[in-house]
Amino acid sequence: MMLLQLPAELWLKVFSFLSWKDKLSVRLTCSHFRNLLDKSRSLWRGFSVVLRQFSRYNPPFWRSLAQRHVVGVSVRSGKRKHLKQLSAWLPALEALRLDDWREGGVDELRLFHQLQRLSVTSCSTPLKNVDFLFPLSQQLLQLSLCDVQLTCPASHLLAALSQLTRLTSLLLHHDGSLKVPTLRGVLTHLRELKRLSWTMITYRTLTQDFFSLLTGVSAGDSALQLSHLQLLNYDAVVSQEVLQPLSRLRSLSIFHLYSVPGPTCHLQTWLKSLPQLRSLSVHGGHPLAMYADFLPSSLLSLTLCVDLQPDDLQVVSLRAPHLEHLHLEPWSSSSDLVRLLPQLFPHLKTLRIRHQHLSDSDFLCLQQLQRLHTLEVLDSFYRPDPIDPSWVVYQPSPRLLQLISELQKLTNHRVRVITSSLRDPLSCHCV
Structure with a gap:
């Protein structure tokens, strides 16, 4: 009882150190804590909820959601009537994800006058059109259409996208049925676009004007504002002329369609055309040895989910001596x-690796990375019974927990170790 008499400001300071899960647990303990938590907007900044079965x-x-000023919601298996209910209780919603949308249209989105982030993904019912985008043209900043069946012509989709002139992020992932010969007509209108994620499965050779702006644009404005580009199912032939409008690009992610796309490694062309690249992520494709010599010295972040050998990392360390972030999944x-990492990349600040086949000594050698502050273990699961490999426990094994404890002691708890990634429920989960 004495604890409850402490000033509200002190409790709110304590609550600010809790995770979302712990905050939800604390608010169930008593009405006093529930009122404190629900009425403190700052404690829930960035908090998103997943809603399903609205009848509950x-x-x-x-x-309680309205009191917390929740601005991000993911609706699963929803219908139009659910959006009407959602808009009545949370009219100031800023971010919305529709997962497995059950109807052919989403016209009720016009009810959300402050909506800035929209994601429509994994729809079992085809979307007949994208007319729902037009009322949002002056407010949407981020749009994601992922694994959605579109029965409208590609020209109609591109016309709708061209109206979203405030977009800073656009994601369009499809099964290859969308035939888009060039993006120039869209990119010309999306002058604020910084991030683009696009499926490339049908593009065997990119046309010279694929990333170009329309004619009539002044020479000083000929370069796109794009800083982050992500290409899925990539198998395209490309030239340096095609990539010229991407001179401001700082982050490139390539997810190859095939393990070895062909005899020519076109990633070499990308790297030669982007000498100021800061972040590179490569999944599949040619072995690292095919393009390691072309890595720009400006690289600070590198993701490698490819075929590579220890000698390849030696080349990487010479080409990118200032690397700070490494995700390694050979x-x-x-x-x-x-x-090899402490000797090759002494400036690493974050590292993502798998641990299953590492010896204890190799894992603990990471304490030699003097600037490392975050280590993420990507395979935090184990099989407790060697006779039954189908029995998998999806949590850190006793061995991994012991290794983490020893590593933190060796680094005086300088290194934070993450064993499970908490993904944004509003983000795309296909990459």
Whole structure:
């Protein structure tokens, strides 16, 4: 009882150190804590909720969300009537994800006058058109259409996208049925666009004007504002002329369609055309040895989910001596690679690796990375019974927990170790 008499400001300071899950647990302990938590907007900044089976939610539930000023919601298996209910209780919603949308249209989106982030993904029902985008043309900043069946012509989709002139981020992932010969007509209108994620499965050779702006644009404005580009199912032939409008690009992610796309490694062309690249992510495609010599010295972040050997990392360390962020998932075992990291990349601040085939000594050698502050273990699961490999426990094994404890002691708890990634429920999960 004495604890409850502490000033509200002190409790709110304590609550600010809790995770979302812990905050939700604390608010269930008593009405005093529930009122403190629900009425403190700052404690819930960035908080998103996942809603399904709307019949379960009563007015007190909706009021609790409204009190917390929740601005991000993911609706699963929803219908139009659910959007009407959502707009009534949370009219100031800024971010919305529709997962497995069950109807052919989403016209009710016009009810959300402050909506800035929209994601429509994994729809079992085809979308007949994208007319729902037109009322949002002056407010949407981020749009994601992922694994959505579109029965409208590609020209209609591109016309709708061209109206979203405030977009800073656009994601369009499809099954290859969308035939788009060039993006120039869209990119010319999206002058604020910084991030683009696009499926490239049908493009065998990119036309010279694929990334170009329309004619009539002044020479000083000929370069796109794009800083982040992500290409899925990539198998395209490209030239340096095609890539000329991407001179401001700082981050490139390539997810190859095939393990080895062909005899020519076109990633070499990309790297030669982007000498100021800061971040590179490569998944599949040619072995690292095919393009390691072309890595720009400006690289600070590198993701490699490819075929590579220890000698390849030696080349990478010479080409990118200031690397600070590394995500390493080689196709072969990484047991011979991790022990090299402290010598090759002494400036690493964050590292993502798998640990299953590492020896204890190789894992603990990471304490030699003097600037490392975050280590993420990507395979935090184990099989407790060697006789039954189908039995998998999706949590850190006792061995991994012991290794983490020893590493933190060796680094005086300088290194934070993450064993499970908490993804944004509003983000695309296909990459």
